[in-house]
Amino acid sequence: MINKIRIAIDMDEVIADTIDKFIELYKREHDTVIRLDQMDGKEFNEMLPEDIKQTLKAYIHQPGFFRDLKVMPGAREVVKELCDKYDVYIVSAAMEFPNSLIDKYNWLAEHFPFISWKNIIFCGNKIVDTQIMIDDRIRNFVGFKGRTLLFSSPHNHFITEYERVNNWREVADKLL
Amino acid sequence: MINKIRIAIDMDEVIADTIDKFIELYKREHDTVIRLDQMDGKEFNEMLPEDIKQTLKAYIHQPGFFRDLKVMPGAREVVKELCDKYDVYIVSAAMEFPNSLIDKYNWLAEHFPFISWKNIIFCGNKIVDTQIMIDDRIRNFVGFKGRTLLFSSPHNHFITEYERVNNWREVADKLL
Incomplete structure (x- = not known):
């Protein structure tokens, strides 16, 4: 048996659309409209008015927050194809939000069975x-010795030091 | 800054006493006495009478099962000392039992803050x-290129191919 090349794939903002959820949430709950095309170089938090900035953390820690995220366009199809050629691992820094653990597990079971x-x-x-x-986070590349693909997200818009993929079509073009 | 050497430390049967919990559980719930000193070379499951063998899996999947395990003797003290010298990671194959995720997180927060x-x-x-x-599981050593320390547990009693530690005092002797 030939060992397949292993790929580590992140969840939030790579296969799961966290920002879409934030945008919908703040429109609905706080009458605050945040536009994706104005977010270049910024974290979502930086887009919020001062008086509601603190609410973001509370939302992320709520059970269920990560359970109903949309799948990023093309992610499911391309990851499924990658699985034929590579040994694919989903690697998420979920430990920062312990309530997200079971939500992320169930989300993967539903969308990436x-x-x-x-x-x-x-x-x-x-x-x-x-x-x-x-x-999408270059901090996760620190100390990593393999090939890194920076998945575009508004916050990393101005980073130029890494090989970049703008969407899942571009991942497919590079890896399939 | 000099990078510390990284250690991966398992949870069940290494820092958390899963077998003790099983023994107490089957004594209390099934009037079945399993003796640790008769388990050499065997999984706990193999010790159970046929008619209750199937109950084990159900117990492990129950929320809360992993929350009240005892800490293995000396584990807390030695792991704390290891943290001064090494970059210590707790690495558990928890994903097999999704209900264990939050229990294991909370258990670590309580006993290994x-x-x-x-x-x-x-x-x-x-x-x-x-x-x-x-x-304690040699399957986790497959493909691992670093130094392996097989932590003694009844099921691995007859395995001789790996450097072995019988308890946390022996880990301290080797690594501190």
Whole structure:
């Protein structure tokens, strides 16, 4: 048996659309409209008016927050194809939000049922032994010796030091 | 800053006494006495009478099962000391039992509060980039390139191919 190349794939803002959820939430609950096309170089938190900035953290810690995120366009189809060619791991820094653990597990079971529990990693620091890492946070690339693909998200818009993928079509073009 | 050597430390039967819980549970709920000194080379499951063998899996999947395990003797003290010298990661194959995720997180917060969420990894396959791994399951050593310390547990009693530690005092002797 030939060992497949291992890929680590992040969840939030890579396969799960966290920002879409934030935008909908603040429109509905706080009458605050945040536009995705004005977010370049910024975290969602920085977009919020001062008086409601603190609410964000509370939302993220709520049970259920991560359970109903939309799947990023094309993610399911491309990840499924990647699984034929690679040993695909879903690696999420879920440990920061312990209530997210079971939500993220159930979300993956619903939307990515072809990913075995053996290939799911919830952690803090991403010290994984893989050859490729797809992530929107460059802090997760620190110390990683393999090939890094920076998945575009508004907050990383102005970062130029890494090989970049803007969407799942571009991941497919590079890896399939 | 000099990077510390990283250690991956398993939970069940290494820092958390799963077998003790099983023994107490089957004595109390099934009037079945299992003796630790008769378990050499066997999984707990193999010790149970046929008619109640199937109950084990149900217990492990119950919410709360992993929340009240005893800490293995000496584990807390030695792991705390290891944290001064090493970059210590707790790495558990918790993903097999999704209800265990929050229990294990809370158990660690209670008994090992000096372990940051950044240093906790819940996974299936243990594809971690560490230099040392302490584990009772040799399947977790497959593909791991670092130093392995097989932590003694009845089921691994007859395995001779790995450097072994019988308890936390022996871990301290080897690593501190």
